[in-house]
Amino acid sequence: xxxxxxxxxxxxxxxxxxxxxxxxxxxxxxxxxxxxxxxxxxxxxxxxxxxxxxxxxxxxxxxxxxxxxxxxxxxxxxxxxxxxxxxxxxxxxxxxxxxxxxxxxxxxxxxxxxxxxxxxxxxxxxxxxxxxxxxxxxxxxxxxxxxxxxxxxxxxxxxxxxxxxxxxxxxxxxxxxxxxxxxxxxxxxxxxxxxxxxxxxxxxxxxxxxxxxxxxxxxxxxxxxxxxxxxxxxxxxxxxxxxxxxxxxxxxxxxxxxxxxxxxxxxxxxxxxxxxxxxxxxxxxxxxxxxxxxxxxxxxxxx
Numbered sequence: 001x002x003x004x005x006x007x008x009x010x011x012x013x014x015x016x017x018x019x020x021x022x023x024x025x026x027x028x029x030x031x032x033x034x035x036x037x038x039x040x041x042x043x044x045x046x047x048x049x050x051x052x053x054x055x056x057x058x059x060x061x062x063x064x065x066x067x068x069x070x071x072x073x074x075x076x077x078x079x080x081x082x083x084x085x086x087x088x089x090x091x092x093x094x095x096x097x098x099x100x101x102x103x104x105x106x107x108x109x110x111x112x113x114x115x116x117x118x119x120x121x122x123x124x125x126x127x128x129x130x131x132x133x134x135x136x137x138x139x140x141x142x143x144x145x146x147x148x149x150x151x152x153x154x155x156x157x158x159x160x161x162x163x164x165x166x167x168x169x170x171x172x173x174x175x176x177x178x179x180x181x182x183x184x185x186x187x188x189x190x191x192x193x194x195x196x197x198x199x200x201x202x203x204x205x206x207x208x209x210x211x212x213x214x215x216x217x218x219x220x221x222x223x224x225x226x227x228x229x230x231x232x233x234x235x236x237x238x239x240x241x242x243x244x245x246x247x248x249x250x251x252x253x254x255x256x257x258x259x260x261x262x263x264x265x266x267x268x269x270x271x272x273x274x275x276x277x278x279x280x281x282x283x284x285x286x287x288x289x290x291x292x293x294x295x296x297x298x299x300x301x302x303x
Contacts, residue, residue, distance in 0.1 A: 001039065001042055001043070003071075003072065003075055004035075005035055005038070005039045006064075006068045006071060006072055007025075007072060008021075008025065008032055008035045008036060008039075009036060009039055009047065009061075009064065009065070009068060010065060010068055010069060010072065011024050011025050012032070012036060012048065012055060013047075013048075013055075013057055013061060013064075013065045014065075015055075016054055016055045016056070017054065017055060018032060018033055018050075018055065036048065043060070043064075045058070045060040046058050046060065046061075047060055047061035047064060048061055091119070091120060091121070091278045092120075092121045092122075092123055093120060093121070093122055093123065093143045093144060093278060093279065093282055094123040094125065094136075094141065094142050094143045094144075095122055095123065095124055095125065095142065095143065095144045095145065095146070095282075096124075096125040096126075096128045096132070096133040096136055096137075096142045096144075096145040096146070096147070097124070097125070097126055097128065097133075097145065097146035097147070098127075098128060098129070098130070098133075098146060098147055098148055098266070099126065099127040099128075099223070099224055099225030099226070100201075100225050100241060100242045100244060100245050101146045101244075101266060102126055102127075102225065102226075102248075103225075103244050103245050103246075103247040103248050104162070104164070104242070104243075104244025104245075104247060104293065105146055105161065105162060105244065105266060105289075105290060105293070106124075106126075106146065108289040108290070108293075109146075109285060109286055109289045109290070110122065110124075111289070112285050112288060112289040113282065113285045113289075116285060117281055117282070117285065120278070120281070120282070125142065127223060127224045127225065128145070128147075129195070129196065129198055129199045129223065130147045130148050130149075130151070130198075130199065130200050131198050133145035133147045133269070134147070134151060134152065134153050134156060134269075137153075137155075137156050137269060137270065137271050138153055138155055138156070138271070140271075143270065143271075143274065143278075143279055143282075144268060144269065144270045144279060144282060144283070144286075145268070145269045145270075146161070146266060146267070146268055146269075146286075147266070147267060147269055148199075148200040148201065148264060148265060148266055148267070149200070149265050149267050150200075151267075151269060154272075155271060155272055155273070156269050156270070156271060156272060157269065157270055157271075157272045158267040158268065158269035158270070159267060159268055159269075159283070159287075160265050160266070160267050161266055161267060161268050161286060161287070161290040161293075162244075162265070162266045162290055162293050163263045163264070163265050163266075164242045164243045164244055164263060164264060164266070165242075165243050165257070165258070165261040165262070165263050166204070166205075166208070166240050166241065166242060166243070166258055166261045166262060166263070166264060167240070167241060167242070167243050167245070167246065167255050167256060167257055167258060167261065168182050168187065168238055168239070168240050168241075168255070168256050168258055169228075169229055169232045169238060169239045169240075169241055169245070169253050169254070169255055170182075170232065170238050170253070170254050170255075170256060171232055171233065171234075171235045171238075171252060171253070171254075172233075172251075172252050172253065172254050173235070174238070174254075176190075176238075176256065177254045177256065180256070181256060181257040181258060181259045182256045182257070182258055182259065183212075183258075183259045184208055184209060184211070184212035184258060184259070185212045185213060185214070187209070187212075187216075187238060188209075188212070188213075188214045190217070190237060190238045191217050191218075191219040191220075191236065191237035191238070192205070192216045192217060192218045192219065192220075192237050192238060192239065192240075193218075193219070193220040193221075193222060193228050193231050193232060193236060193237040193238065193239045194216070194218045194220070194221055194222075194228075194239065194240075195221070195222070195223065195228075196221050196223055197221075200264070201240070201241070201242075201264065204240075204262065204264060205240045208240065208262060219236070219237055220236055220237060225241065225245060225248070226248065228241075229245070229248060229250050229253050230250070232250075232252075232253050233250050233251065233252030233253045234252070235252075240258070242264055242266075268283060268286045270283065
Protein backbone atom coordinates (compact mmCIF):
# COMPACT_ATOMS: atom_id res chain seq x y z
CA UNK A 1 0.00 0.00 0.00
CA UNK A 2 1.30 3.44 -0.95
CA UNK A 3 0.46 6.86 0.47
CA UNK A 4 -0.70 7.82 -3.02
CA UNK A 5 -3.23 4.96 -2.99
CA UNK A 6 -4.43 5.97 0.47
CA UNK A 7 -5.04 9.51 -0.77
CA UNK A 8 -7.02 8.12 -3.73
CA UNK A 9 -9.11 5.92 -1.45
CA UNK A 10 -9.80 8.73 1.03
CA UNK A 11 -11.01 10.99 -1.78
CA UNK A 12 -13.42 8.33 -3.08
CA UNK A 13 -14.61 7.44 0.43
CA UNK A 14 -15.28 11.07 1.33
CA UNK A 15 -16.94 11.98 -1.96
CA UNK A 16 -18.87 8.66 -2.20
CA UNK A 17 -18.51 9.05 -5.96
CA UNK A 18 -15.69 8.16 -8.38
CA UNK A 19 -16.37 11.06 -10.73
CA UNK A 20 -16.28 13.72 -8.02
CA UNK A 21 -13.22 12.12 -6.45
CA UNK A 22 -11.41 12.08 -9.80
CA UNK A 23 -12.19 15.76 -10.27
CA UNK A 24 -10.94 16.54 -6.78
CA UNK A 25 -7.72 14.65 -7.48
CA UNK A 26 -7.28 16.26 -10.92
CA UNK A 27 -7.15 12.91 -12.70
CA UNK A 28 -9.30 10.81 -15.01
CA UNK A 29 -11.82 8.40 -13.52
CA UNK A 30 -10.59 5.10 -15.13
CA UNK A 31 -7.08 5.23 -13.59
CA UNK A 32 -8.63 6.12 -10.24
CA UNK A 33 -10.93 3.10 -10.38
CA UNK A 34 -7.97 0.92 -11.33
CA UNK A 35 -5.93 2.16 -8.33
CA UNK A 36 -8.79 1.38 -5.92
CA UNK A 37 -9.16 -2.14 -7.37
CA UNK A 38 -5.41 -2.70 -6.97
CA UNK A 39 -5.62 -1.54 -3.37
CA UNK A 40 -8.46 -3.98 -2.66
CA UNK A 41 -6.46 -6.80 -4.26
CA UNK A 42 -3.40 -5.96 -2.15
CA UNK A 43 -5.44 -5.96 1.06
CA UNK A 44 -7.54 -8.95 0.08
CA UNK A 45 -10.83 -7.29 1.09
CA UNK A 46 -13.61 -5.30 -0.54
CA UNK A 47 -13.43 -1.67 0.57
CA UNK A 48 -16.33 -0.22 -1.44
CA UNK A 49 -19.74 -1.32 -2.58
CA UNK A 50 -20.31 0.31 -5.94
CA UNK A 51 -23.67 1.19 -7.48
CA UNK A 52 -24.46 3.19 -10.58
CA UNK A 53 -25.18 6.28 -8.52
CA UNK A 54 -23.22 5.95 -5.30
CA UNK A 55 -20.31 4.35 -3.52
CA UNK A 56 -20.76 2.89 -0.03
CA UNK A 57 -18.04 1.91 2.41
CA UNK A 58 -17.78 -1.62 3.70
CA UNK A 59 -16.79 -2.17 7.33
CA UNK A 60 -13.21 -2.73 6.14
CA UNK A 61 -13.41 0.45 4.06
CA UNK A 62 -14.56 2.47 7.08
CA UNK A 63 -11.68 1.10 9.13
CA UNK A 64 -9.21 2.01 6.39
CA UNK A 65 -10.72 5.50 6.08
CA UNK A 66 -10.34 6.17 9.81
CA UNK A 67 -6.77 4.87 10.04
CA UNK A 68 -5.82 6.14 6.60
CA UNK A 69 -6.66 9.73 7.51
CA UNK A 70 -4.40 9.45 10.55
CA UNK A 71 -1.57 7.99 8.48
CA UNK A 72 -1.82 10.63 5.74
CA UNK A 73 -1.92 13.45 8.30
CA UNK A 74 1.08 11.98 10.13
CA UNK A 75 3.06 11.69 6.90
CA UNK A 76 2.20 15.29 6.02
CA UNK A 77 3.38 16.47 9.42
CA UNK A 78 6.54 14.39 9.12
CA UNK A 79 7.35 15.91 5.73
CA UNK A 80 6.84 19.42 7.11
CA UNK A 81 8.97 18.68 10.16
CA UNK A 82 11.79 17.17 8.11
CA UNK A 83 11.72 20.13 5.73
CA UNK A 84 11.86 22.58 8.64
CA UNK A 85 14.82 20.78 10.18
CA UNK A 86 16.57 20.71 6.81
CA UNK A 87 15.98 24.43 6.37
CA UNK A 88 17.21 25.19 9.87
CA UNK A 89 13.79 26.21 11.13
CA UNK A 90 13.27 23.58 13.80
CA UNK A 91 15.17 22.27 16.78
CA UNK A 92 16.80 23.49 19.99
CA UNK A 93 19.54 26.09 20.12
CA UNK A 94 21.43 26.91 23.32
CA UNK A 95 22.32 30.59 23.43
CA UNK A 96 24.34 32.45 26.05
CA UNK A 97 24.29 36.22 26.39
CA UNK A 98 25.78 38.94 28.54
CA UNK A 99 23.71 40.68 31.17
CA UNK A 100 23.66 44.02 29.38
CA UNK A 101 22.50 42.33 26.15
CA UNK A 102 19.28 41.46 27.98
CA UNK A 103 17.96 44.99 27.58
CA UNK A 104 18.93 46.03 24.06
CA UNK A 105 19.68 43.11 21.76
CA UNK A 106 17.95 39.99 23.02
CA UNK A 107 14.31 41.18 22.91
CA UNK A 108 14.29 41.89 19.14
CA UNK A 109 16.25 38.70 18.43
CA UNK A 110 13.81 36.53 20.40
CA UNK A 111 10.77 38.25 18.83
CA UNK A 112 12.06 37.78 15.28
CA UNK A 113 13.14 34.17 15.90
CA UNK A 114 9.63 33.38 17.09
CA UNK A 115 8.17 34.88 13.90
CA UNK A 116 10.44 33.41 11.23
CA UNK A 117 11.58 30.19 12.96
CA UNK A 118 8.42 28.97 14.74
CA UNK A 119 9.87 25.50 15.19
CA UNK A 120 12.98 26.79 16.94
CA UNK A 121 13.23 26.42 20.71
CA UNK A 122 15.74 28.81 22.27
CA UNK A 123 17.40 27.57 25.45
CA UNK A 124 18.64 30.90 26.82
CA UNK A 125 21.44 31.37 29.37
CA UNK A 126 21.69 34.98 30.52
CA UNK A 127 24.03 37.05 32.69
CA UNK A 128 27.12 35.22 31.38
CA UNK A 129 30.59 36.70 31.09
CA UNK A 130 32.60 36.38 27.88
CA UNK A 131 35.11 33.79 29.23
CA UNK A 132 32.27 31.54 30.38
CA UNK A 133 30.55 31.83 27.00
CA UNK A 134 33.80 31.06 25.19
CA UNK A 135 34.18 27.93 27.32
CA UNK A 136 30.56 26.96 26.63
CA UNK A 137 31.04 27.29 22.89
CA UNK A 138 34.23 25.25 22.96
CA UNK A 139 32.81 22.39 25.01
CA UNK A 140 29.50 22.32 23.14
CA UNK A 141 27.23 23.37 26.00
CA UNK A 142 26.39 26.52 24.00
CA UNK A 143 25.63 26.73 20.27
CA UNK A 144 25.80 30.52 20.01
CA UNK A 145 26.52 33.48 22.26
CA UNK A 146 26.00 37.23 22.38
CA UNK A 147 29.23 38.37 24.00
CA UNK A 148 31.71 41.21 24.15
CA UNK A 149 35.01 40.81 22.27
CA UNK A 150 37.91 40.27 22.34
CA UNK A 151 37.70 36.49 22.05
CA UNK A 152 40.80 34.46 22.76
CA UNK A 153 39.90 31.09 21.23
CA UNK A 154 40.80 30.35 17.62
CA UNK A 155 37.97 27.79 17.56
CA UNK A 156 35.32 30.51 17.64
CA UNK A 157 34.08 32.78 14.88
CA UNK A 158 32.14 35.92 15.58
CA UNK A 159 30.47 38.89 13.95
CA UNK A 160 29.97 42.33 15.50
CA UNK A 161 26.29 43.20 15.76
CA UNK A 162 26.31 46.47 17.75
CA UNK A 163 28.61 49.14 19.08
CA UNK A 164 27.36 51.32 21.89
CA UNK A 165 28.75 54.03 24.10
CA UNK A 166 29.32 53.58 27.81
CA UNK A 167 27.18 55.48 30.29
CA UNK A 168 27.25 55.85 34.06
CA UNK A 169 24.46 54.72 36.38
CA UNK A 170 24.18 56.94 39.45
CA UNK A 171 22.03 57.00 42.57
CA UNK A 172 19.25 59.52 41.96
CA UNK A 173 20.39 61.60 44.95
CA UNK A 174 23.98 61.86 43.68
CA UNK A 175 25.40 65.33 43.14
CA UNK A 176 26.45 64.12 39.68
CA UNK A 177 22.88 63.22 38.71
CA UNK A 178 22.33 66.57 37.02
CA UNK A 179 21.03 66.70 33.48
CA UNK A 180 24.41 66.84 31.76
CA UNK A 181 27.16 64.46 30.69
CA UNK A 182 29.62 63.35 33.36
CA UNK A 183 33.37 63.62 32.85
CA UNK A 184 35.25 60.50 33.93
CA UNK A 185 37.50 62.43 36.31
CA UNK A 186 34.38 63.50 38.22
CA UNK A 187 33.96 59.88 39.30
CA UNK A 188 37.33 59.80 41.04
CA UNK A 189 35.88 59.96 44.57
CA UNK A 190 33.01 57.55 43.87
CA UNK A 191 32.76 53.96 44.95
CA UNK A 192 32.33 51.66 41.96
CA UNK A 193 30.08 48.64 41.50
CA UNK A 194 31.68 46.49 38.83
CA UNK A 195 31.49 43.28 36.90
CA UNK A 196 34.10 40.63 37.88
CA UNK A 197 37.72 41.19 36.81
CA UNK A 198 37.51 38.60 34.00
CA UNK A 199 34.80 40.58 32.22
CA UNK A 200 35.45 42.87 29.27
CA UNK A 201 33.54 45.73 30.90
CA UNK A 202 35.67 45.51 34.06
CA UNK A 203 38.82 45.94 31.98
CA UNK A 204 37.23 48.72 29.93
CA UNK A 205 36.13 50.60 33.05
CA UNK A 206 39.55 50.25 34.68
CA UNK A 207 41.27 51.50 31.55
CA UNK A 208 38.91 54.46 31.24
CA UNK A 209 39.60 55.52 34.81
CA UNK A 210 43.36 55.12 34.42
CA UNK A 211 43.28 57.40 31.38
CA UNK A 212 41.51 59.98 33.57
CA UNK A 213 44.31 59.72 36.13
CA UNK A 214 42.93 57.50 38.88
CA UNK A 215 42.27 53.90 39.87
CA UNK A 216 38.57 53.08 40.37
CA UNK A 217 37.68 52.26 43.97
CA UNK A 218 35.70 49.07 43.42
CA UNK A 219 33.71 48.13 46.51
CA UNK A 220 31.22 45.67 45.02
CA UNK A 221 31.83 43.01 42.36
CA UNK A 222 28.59 41.66 40.88
CA UNK A 223 27.93 39.48 37.81
CA UNK A 224 24.27 40.32 37.22
CA UNK A 225 23.44 43.66 35.63
CA UNK A 226 20.06 43.98 37.34
CA UNK A 227 21.66 43.33 40.75
CA UNK A 228 24.34 45.94 40.05
CA UNK A 229 21.65 48.51 39.38
CA UNK A 230 19.81 47.56 42.55
CA UNK A 231 22.98 48.35 44.48
CA UNK A 232 23.29 51.66 42.64
CA UNK A 233 19.71 52.49 43.61
CA UNK A 234 20.59 51.72 47.22
CA UNK A 235 23.42 54.24 47.09
CA UNK A 236 26.25 51.71 47.25
CA UNK A 237 28.13 53.24 44.35
CA UNK A 238 28.13 54.02 40.63
CA UNK A 239 28.43 51.65 37.68
CA UNK A 240 29.71 52.11 34.14
CA UNK A 241 27.55 50.17 31.69
CA UNK A 242 26.63 49.98 27.99
CA UNK A 243 24.00 52.51 26.89
CA UNK A 244 21.39 49.82 26.11
CA UNK A 245 20.94 49.29 29.86
CA UNK A 246 18.89 52.52 29.86
CA UNK A 247 15.97 50.27 28.88
CA UNK A 248 15.95 49.00 32.47
CA UNK A 249 14.28 51.80 34.40
CA UNK A 250 14.74 51.35 38.12
CA UNK A 251 13.54 53.72 40.83
CA UNK A 252 16.53 55.39 42.47
CA UNK A 253 18.79 55.07 39.40
CA UNK A 254 19.59 57.76 36.84
CA UNK A 255 21.67 57.29 33.71
CA UNK A 256 24.02 59.93 32.40
CA UNK A 257 26.20 60.08 29.30
CA UNK A 258 29.95 60.07 29.77
CA UNK A 259 31.96 62.78 28.05
CA UNK A 260 34.00 61.31 25.18
CA UNK A 261 32.75 57.88 26.12
CA UNK A 262 34.38 54.92 24.40
CA UNK A 263 32.24 52.35 22.62
CA UNK A 264 32.02 48.67 23.46
CA UNK A 265 31.16 45.98 20.94
CA UNK A 266 28.67 43.16 21.14
CA UNK A 267 29.16 40.15 18.87
CA UNK A 268 27.34 36.96 18.02
CA UNK A 269 29.75 34.04 18.28
CA UNK A 270 29.69 30.37 17.34
CA UNK A 271 31.97 27.36 16.96
CA UNK A 272 33.87 27.63 13.70
CA UNK A 273 33.25 23.97 12.88
CA UNK A 274 29.47 24.22 13.40
CA UNK A 275 27.88 24.43 9.93
CA UNK A 276 24.37 23.39 10.90
CA UNK A 277 21.50 24.99 9.01
CA UNK A 278 19.78 25.68 12.35
CA UNK A 279 22.70 27.80 13.52
CA UNK A 280 22.92 29.59 10.17
CA UNK A 281 19.24 30.43 10.34
CA UNK A 282 19.69 31.84 13.85
CA UNK A 283 22.67 33.93 12.74
CA UNK A 284 20.51 35.34 9.94
CA UNK A 285 17.86 36.24 12.51
CA UNK A 286 20.47 37.99 14.67
CA UNK A 287 21.69 39.99 11.69
CA UNK A 288 18.20 41.07 10.69
CA UNK A 289 17.08 41.87 14.24
CA UNK A 290 20.11 44.04 14.98
CA UNK A 291 20.62 45.82 11.66
CA UNK A 292 18.68 48.93 12.71
CA UNK A 293 19.89 49.18 16.29
CA UNK A 294 21.56 52.50 17.24
CA UNK A 295 25.31 52.84 16.79
CA UNK A 296 25.56 49.65 14.78
CA UNK A 297 28.51 49.54 12.44
CA UNK A 298 28.75 46.47 10.19
CA UNK A 299 31.92 44.48 10.59
CA UNK A 300 33.15 41.33 8.87
CA UNK A 301 33.28 38.08 10.87
CA UNK A 302 36.24 37.77 13.20
CA UNK A 303 37.29 41.38 12.79
